[in-house]
Amino acid sequence: MEDDFDQTLDSNYGSSHDKVIVHLDADCFYAQVEMLKNPELRTLPLGVQQKNLLVTCNYVARQFGVKKCMLVSDAKRLCPSLILVKGEDLYDYRQMSTKMTLLLQKFSPLVEKLGLDENFVDVTQLVAETLKSDFAGSRNVEGHIYGDITSRCDCGCYERLCVGSQIASEMRKQLKEELGVTCCAGVAYNKLLAKLVCSTHKPNQQTTLFPAGVSDLMLNLNNVRSLPGIGHRTSEILQSLGISSIEQLQNINLELLEHALGRTLAERLKKLSVGADDMVVKPTGKPQSIGLEDGFRKISLESEVKDKCEVLLQRLMILLAEDGRIPGAIRVTVRKYDNSSRYSHRESRQCNIPSSLFLPKVGTLSSNAHNKLLTSIMKLFHKIIDISKPFHLTLLGVAFTKFQERNTGKGSITSFLVKDISVQSVMNFQNISLHGVEAMECSSSKNAGKQSGSTLNYADKSGSESEPEPSPKKTRADFWRGSRKRSLTESDKDSPNKHRSSELRLSTGEPINEVDFSKLSDGIQEELMESCMSLPSLTDKLGISDNSTPNTSMSIEDNFQTNASQKLWKRLGSNQGPQDQ
DNA sequence: ATGGGTCCT
DNA sequence: AGGACCC
16 A cells, blocks of 8 residues: 555656746856946947857847857857957856855755756745745736646645745845846746746746646747757757657657667656656755866977966866865866867876875975876876877866865864855955965966956945844745845844845955965964865855854954954964954 | 766766 | 766
């Protein structure tokens, strides 16, 4: 009996309507970030270029027929006045992406990133809390409704998805007000449908899908390639079976499909074709790898390889310091020139590296570690390429993997920083300390300059923030609905929302590198350096998903601005958090 | 294509 | 280490 029951649940899974998933997709993300960096570009046709490819463009440019993934030359021909900005360096995009994800985590801990510009949020819990505490609330849908709604499902999903659409609306409002970013959203009962319905109204709009509209949505897809999960290779195989439309995929014999694709994939695609998807929203944690790549026309000398790798490594060290973990392995990847191949073939080699490289002694930190890493990189390169013969590379990449999370002592500076200082402040703080160590060379890097110089702090309208008082216990449901009805009233000062928004600031725009690292005592210097290379998971320690413990500290930047550094150092040394003032 | 990432085999 | 997938 019980087995039968479980099986019924299993076979239903993926098509049951018990969850509420929101998919958010930032409009032409790279172009938006560039327009926030330089608002004069807003009214002009703007394209973001990587090498000879236009990776995205704003909606002004789209009116000229310019599209994503066009050759730059083609785009220029369509729109001679097109402004082009380089987008090979993803640093600013990554920063904004992080802030978007942090903002969404206020609504649910279940936030999954897909690339830099998309997030899935499972808001099932928040919807349930809202329905419980607000059973008489209005049940209107925010934004568009996709397709049919004449027949209503009786499982309760109508009310849940309505509330989901209201949450999505609030998410988009906050993304716009706090970060300046416009997004599309899709609301549905699984990930597949939320994502598919998201793109039915663009830009800066949202759409909710109810069960009655599912069939239309699926059948209106152009071909099987539009299904997330069917890529280049699988669609070619399907094509060879005579399958190109969703309807054909729905109707093909399962055993025939299994023969071509294997059981696992065949069964998944069959379900996807009718809009069933049982994938859970998996919270995105720290990355499994951090890497940089550079593509080019031709490299055929070992010295060029070494130069390229050195530049990549230098930029990579900054990303590594910001991440805070210590990598256990390094990987080198190359792409060889191959005129006969239509498919870009890569080869890679990796090796373990000693963690001692990242536990620096002050002053000797980097030239040593840097050289050893570069030596490892070149060894790996020689495993792939026999330099006694001519070679022709079109890409080089370096990546760190196998990260270890390091636990820190309770009395350490790291422990203090992680507990009481906002995320971005810690990052800036690392950079300050790195500036003081000659070998790191952060200040000579393009990226290091960006962090203290350019303001990604676009949407910060706040003046000085007073010390927040402990907020009364509020449920998440109270929080998001409350802030929706009265936009920024007095009691919002105490809402988790407000606390988080101060954490979400990227930088104050005030130069902060006057702090003289070398004047600190040796002991403090050493502990700081260690701290910077060993910060444990910041989001975990900061309790970002736990809005019942607001962050009551000043940011470290505020300390730098109001006080000369002396007082801060004293506090750090005595292991006391900043005092309220 | 570009400059990233993911997971599975 | 490569291959599929995602953006």
